[in-house]
Amino acid sequence: MTCRAQRVSALAFPLLAILENLLVQGADEGVFRKKIDICPDIHQHRSASYLSNRYTLLRFFAADLISDEALIQRFKQVAKVVLAYLRPA
Numbered sequence: 001m002t003c004r005a006q007r008v009s010a011l012a013f014p015l016l017a018i019l020e021n022l023l024v025q026g027a028d029e030g031v032f033r034k035k036i037d038i039c040p041d042i043h044q045h046r047s048a049s050y051l052s053n054r055y056t057l058l059r060f061f062a063a064d065l066i067s068d069e070a071l072i073q074r075f076k077q078v079a080k081v082v083l084a085y086l087r088p089a
Contacts, residue, residue: 026086032089 019038026032057066065074 019043023086032086034084 016038023032023036023038027034027036055066064070
């Protein structure tokens, strides 16, 4: 996504602006690494969770991916991955 597209998205979706500010503040405080691009960096990690495609993958893997417990576990995994990515090296 281009810088201009990101600005348009920030106007359309205030959450992106809030997250961007959080990333900048975290980087300034040394909690997050610097120069994280919310799009695509964070979005790709979130997308890797396969939450949006869980019904297709349920059939593919023949595993329980849609129960409350499975979804909670998936959200925890995504949170760990994203937080590990954000931490400074």
